[in-house]
Amino acid sequence: MKKTIFMLLALLTIGLMQVHAQQQVLPPLVNVNGIGEVRVQPDQVILSMGVEVREKTLDQARKQVDAKAATIIAYLKKQGVSEKDIQTSYMSVYPIYNSGEYGRTTPDFYTAQKTMTVLVRKLNKFDDLMSGLYSAGVNRVEGVQFKVADIEKYRVEARKKAVNDAKQKATALTTELGAKVGRVYSINESTNGGRPIPMYAEAAMMKTMDSAGADGPSIAGGEVVVTSTVSVSFIIEN
Secondary structure, eight states: HHHHHHHHHOOOHHHHHHHHHOOOOOOOEEEEEEEEEEEEEEEEEEEEEEEEEESHHHHHHHHHHHHHHHHHHHHHTTTTTEEEEEEEEEEEEEEOOOOOOTTTTSSSSEEEEEEEEEEEGGGHHHHHHHHHHHTTTTOEEEEEEOOOOTTTHHHHHHHHHHHHHHHHHHHHHHHHHHEEEEEEEEHHHHHHHHOOOEEOOHHHHHHEEEEEGGGSOOOOOOOEEEEEEEEEEEEOOO
């Protein structure tokens, strides 16, 4: 009996809460979207590069690629690149069969690859660093990406611009109607951008290899665009 009474009271409470929620009336609101954008020049490069070798045996291929990778890492450290900015991102060793002979189990040779991702913190050192990397054994460039070191600072700046934009829009709308903007009722925000800008690997390699006979840098970082969007509801005051 007590259990039945408790369940009835619980259902009654839930019902009253639902009725109360339905009776709630929203205040007069003005809903606006604000956009803020910041453009900044990148100051760092993420370089993905590596080495590929072909040898008659698996063991020879593995040893050759390991030796060349070690030489590349040693060169990077000698140039002042921190160990934490160097990461092996991919490695493989696989057989190659050029002959069409059916059922052949012995490969013609083995291909071994190692790819490393390097964060270059000084753009003005990129060309010299790349030239040295080719000499150290790099024969593959997978990609080049630009980034901004202190990106969060620009995200904050973009967010402030978006909020100011929203407030200006709300003020303009309410003023035209003889009202004024009150306190904020709700706000939602989304910030994106600031991701590295990719550069095609082939273009990066060709530009760097040709830079020896050209004046000026071989790469152009362009701009990183950081965008923030806010949706704000302001209470309208008469």
